[in-house]
Amino acid sequence: MQTAIIMHKRDLRIALFGPVLHIFTTVSILVGIVIIRNYLSYIESNGLYPMPDLFSFPFRWVIIVTGVYIAFSAVVAIARERESGAMELLFYGPVDNVSYVIGKYSAQFTLYCLLIVLYLICFLILSNITGVQIPASFFMMMLLSVFTGAYLISVGVFVSMVSTSVRSATLVFLALIASTLLIQGSQAWLSNIAPVSDYYNPVLLLQQLLGWVQIGLSWLSPFSYLNYGVDEMLRGNMNAFLRVIGLSIVFCLVFIVSSVIGLKFRGVRQ
């Protein structure tokens, strides 16, 4: 565990002192601010709230993008460490598969949590400036995002542990994310089309097919968990909300254990 802590500190330090994270965070916050500004302009010109919670959508956008970014940087960093031989170097010493995976994962997860706290501070400041109160559901969503983010990062760590190169790890991870978002988006888009009631209509078949895929995906995708958990929480269904948190933790642990096993089989050499 001591080794994992040392690696955790090193990775955290590298990420915090690197420029990319700061650029990414600044851009994310700016995008969030732009969305809120557009809402405020809408309110100013129409005298209406566009949605009950002004901050939920921009915050959800920011944490999803942040989760994907942190998971992606974990994928690249670990795969690059193997490709450069630095992973092998670590295993010359008293580093084993478990301490390596935990060290790497915990560094990325801590980073994600730090960014969530940073975003929270920014949104609290915005709330203060605009005079719009942040509802309790916002904080519940923030709590949920910690667990869904943890799950998403564990997927990234798993992909990097079992892949053969930086390129393959990057492609596999991006393909996973893109296909998940594409399926969810397509299903939502197709469900808005109202086909003529006909059992042989291809749109209907596609809707049904994507609906099944969506049901399957809703059990696996961290994005689905976030959306579902927020929706259920807003409906007051706290059992479903807690179930989503529990499932996120379970899947996170499954992927961390799979990462350790995957690393054992894949090996640390280039």
Add this chain to the structure above:
Amino acid sequence: MISTRNLTKTYPEVEAVKDVTLNVHAGEVYGFLGPNGAGKSTTIAMLLGLEKPTSGELSLFGTSLENNYFSIKNAIGVVGENPYFFDEMTAWEYLSFHADIFRIESKENRINQLMEHVGLRQYANIRPSEYSRGMRQKLSFVRALLHKPDLLILDEPVSGLDPHGIRQIRELIEEQKKSGTTIFISSHILSEIERTADRIAIMHKGKLLVEDNLDGLRYSVDQSVRVNVEVTHVPESLPTVLSDVPYIVDHNINGQHIEIRLDGSSDHRAEVSAAITASGTTIIGMETRKASLEETFMTFTDDNVVGLSKAGEVE
């Protein structure tokens, strides 16, 4: 210290290491020789637990790596063929990080002492990517020595270094040898192994051909004694005289230099000297020459003569 029995590593397309049985004793320098692709690095990877053997047994410090992973890893220092570093760290940060992993107390003193010793102290705050290859290799040595290991595993430590760098690394190895560290050194630079190793193993095409000290290796490939003689002039009768001497296996005259190969039954130098002088010339120099490690190595690894090596150790 290191012991393997029938160690085998098979990949889908190739059998990289086949039934390797070797023993490295405490305190010795063990030279691990073989041409490129012989299976040396795969064997080392198995010793370090980086590759899982397909079959066979392996023990370090009398125990298996699975049972005592952390205690064994804490007692080993490794210098790999390619010195790996972390791009974002200076040399000092790199060593400090490794010192933390090995939980070294008063790491600052230890790092400064070793950096001073290898002449890198003034470059401690520079990133290793800006170092020369020799400096990077020395830094790898410092990293490997930080925790005062009982066993040092060196994989091609002087590969790609200039003569000055090779000398510095050799001095480091000799210092460690004097301090009693067991050293397992893999290389295809034979002169380095010849200088430092107490015992030598030769690998070829995944198999361990032989394991012995240098004299034992020489003897196993060639029992004859080579004598080089320099004379003032070569009389016409000299070739006949040499051919008539029963214990001279063969000879070769090149100008004033005569290379004679004697059977190894006993020391015949006095008789050779007398025979040459009797032919009417004067000897101005004579030296006995042993087969070099390179010649021995080539004999062992040459497919055509592999069968000449020690009976029972080679197929």
